[in-house]
Amino acid sequence: MMHKLSIAELSKGLKNKDFSSVELTQHYLDRIAVSELNSYITVTDELALSQAKDADLKIAKGKGTILTGIPYAHKDIFCTKGVKTSAGSKMLDSFISPYDATITEKFNNENMVMLGKTNMDEFAMGSSNENSFYGPVKNPWDQKRVPGGSSGGSAAAVAARIAPFATGTDTGGSIRQPASLCGITGIKPTYGRISRYGMIAYASSLDQAGPLTQSAEDAAIVLNSMSGFDDKDSTSATKETPDYTKNLGNSIKGLKIGLPREFFSEGLDSDVEKVIMQSISEFEAMGAKVHEVSLPNSAYAIPTYYIVALCECSSNLSRFDGVRYGYRCDDPKDLNDLYLRSRSEGFGDEVKRRIMIGTYALSAGYYDAYYLKAQKVRHLISEDFKKAFESVDVIMGPVSPTTAFEIGAVKDSVSMYLADIYTLSANLAGLPGMSIPAGFSNNLPVGLQLIGNHWSEEALLNVAHQFQLQTNWHSQLPVES
């Protein structure tokens, strides 16, 4: 039953020699072997066991950290030296990274144990994990349904407890939305908090890594390890990282919660809304005060996001050209043919769609109307939040307008894009956002979103932890787990 333990509990167990890291790792590998969720692209059994062995030695010497010997699942967007790093794409199916991402390096330095690389929407483009070259991931709460995306494999793995925690990336909701749909805790910190070096870029000004965990407390523990300035990433913040576990126990009496009018309007499933409002009442019972706030430019978040993100992705993905690594078409006739077929055959439809839209929006004559305008609106969206945070401490609302939908149910891209309506703004404004389990609707998990001001991760984790002390939604497990 080791898999039902939190990171803090696992760490204690390792320290007390209740079990070794090798035993713990083998336990997870055994669970992965029988899982039918398709949440891992690569399982790194051998590497994991050898890392676990090293961890045990370190723990025996009394030298480990709280994370030493703890297994985890790594989203396949983070480069891992000597291990396939595919980003969920045929383009990188053959790509063995020659170097480690900064996050991977940090985890290795703490002698953590990588169980494998998790499935994801191709290049993190998607909200359902259906855009993976390696096939869709199944939601452990209902295997006919999607786990959300793009960190769908990570969320499903943690929800099914076939990893104690997993890494994710969030460009427009890719940590929070799958966390919500799978009933786990996920946090996307402030832009710049975690190094992006070695994280395959989708949209550089929006991408941010974060953990998907069983609880806020676990998230705090992992965030401590992931955060901090990296001289290999110019956009990472030099701001000092606090100990996120230190103030988890603070009272939230008098906490000012803002509910944005725009997050409770047309399009929100009424059952989801009910769950959200119940959790808000829970906070009120804990002494928090609720205020209505307005984020008037929220309506523009979707078009703004899709212009900024797709412009950046059209350029970020140019390096996948079949010349130096990754997929290359057979027998190219000439240079143009090499480019054309390598990219046509190597990328999936959604990726190609986004590259084309982004390329169009950056073209001569359209740049001002699209990219520049979008940047201006992005600024307005930031200003909305700035104003709201003058009167409240935290903004709360739904993560997703619905619970997990069935695989194949959403056919057109635009409808799929609407699934991100509540999460995009935090990325555009660079704000930290979190999803915590808030209840169920028709036996499917519903996540509550917490958005804080810049660098307020500590406060968000405290609020989430206090909620989790009062509720047990986060410890509910899908059947068979």
Next chain:
Amino acid sequence: MTWETVIGLEIHSQLRTKSKIFSGASTSFGAKPNTQACAVDLGYPGVLPVLNKEAVNMALSFGLAVNAKINQHSIFARKNYFYPDLPKGYQISQFELPIVGQGEIEIPLDDGQNKMVGITRAHLEEDAGKSIHDLYDDFTAIDLNRAGTPLLEIVSEPDMRSAKEAVAYAKKIHALVQYIGICDGNMQEGSFRCDANVSIRKKGDELGTRAELKNINSFKFLEKAINLEVERQIDILEDRGSIVQETRLYDAVKNETRSMRSKEEANDYRYFPDPDLLPVVIDDELLVQIKNSLPELPTEKKIRFIDDFSLSEYDAENLTAQKDIADYFESMIAKGADVKLSANWVMGDLSASLNKNQIEIQDSPISAIELYELITKISDNTISGKIAKDVFKSMWEGKGSVEEIIENQGLKQMTDIDALEGIIDEVVNNNTLQVQQFKDGNSKLLGFFVGQVMKATNGKANPKQVNKILNDKLS
């Protein structure tokens, strides 16, 4: 019909940083292909650029040296296009907000006048790799050692009116970047490359349609390519044709320019700010620090040479055109060499020999000290200026030191006045006819007598003494 030529230059100057502009890989030239390219240079998935501050400082040095407006907030942008030697599919450059804004530089004209040429901007960017097409029959080879090497692209205003002016400007910039130590100026290795935008118009008209000439790697070719292009454009316009805006490649072997791509075929680079890099913010303190660390600039040096050494404007210009030449000259003067003689020798025999053998002055077989020693032998009348030329030749050929050559070849000037008078008497006695003519007023014949004396002494007589004695004896 007279046409006016209008030229603007874009100069790519490779900055002498130890490592690349966005990675820690080495920038040194000539390493085995693809051994100086790290994951960042190769554009691996997930890598990020980190700006090399040294490159920024060098750009600032240039900006301050041309009195340019420094943009204390500048931005890196991505220039998007596909090419196999461009690993990321975009080049990181600067577009809307370059680090160096409007500046100017003075260039010397043929008529001795000076002219101000405007510098529109100078921006930082990374170089691409190299495509090698002639190594394999069916493949193009790619060497990414150069990918990510820092470049400063210096863009001029269309202020030049002839190929000569364009060359003068290019040489001036070439000298300046070496003066301030930001570029090694090596044109063969591609450290300093020029593209020329050329158009023609009737005087007073609006600017004509321009063609951009690429692939020019020497000043000589720059002049040739521009003149060829001007002729081509004149021919077209005089045939009532029209110029197409295009990029043309200069072929030095065939001495022709040919079309590379027209405006319609040109890439849409889809510039946008690079989200991986923060804006470059320059504080006042850094600017002051860089300004204080700038060495003496060519113009300042020229004024000092005129003031301190009483050199003519022309001599001062020539001697300060290249830092190494100025340094050579100054180390001669520091030893105590005669200024005018030193200037004449450096600009005359030394420059001629260097040019003829295509040697840079720092590699000259005759060092500044050796040339100083030669000149001293002229000043103290050990040898004549004419003999000195022969000594110079022997020194160039490595036949020994000044002393040794003069000694071994018996070139020492005659100091024995009695002996000299004897020879002169002989010359006078043997040429009675000419003596009579001289006395009758044909003063030009003095040269004839000097010549005869020099011939009789194998050039070792002191010309001044010969003149004096002859004048005495013939009057």
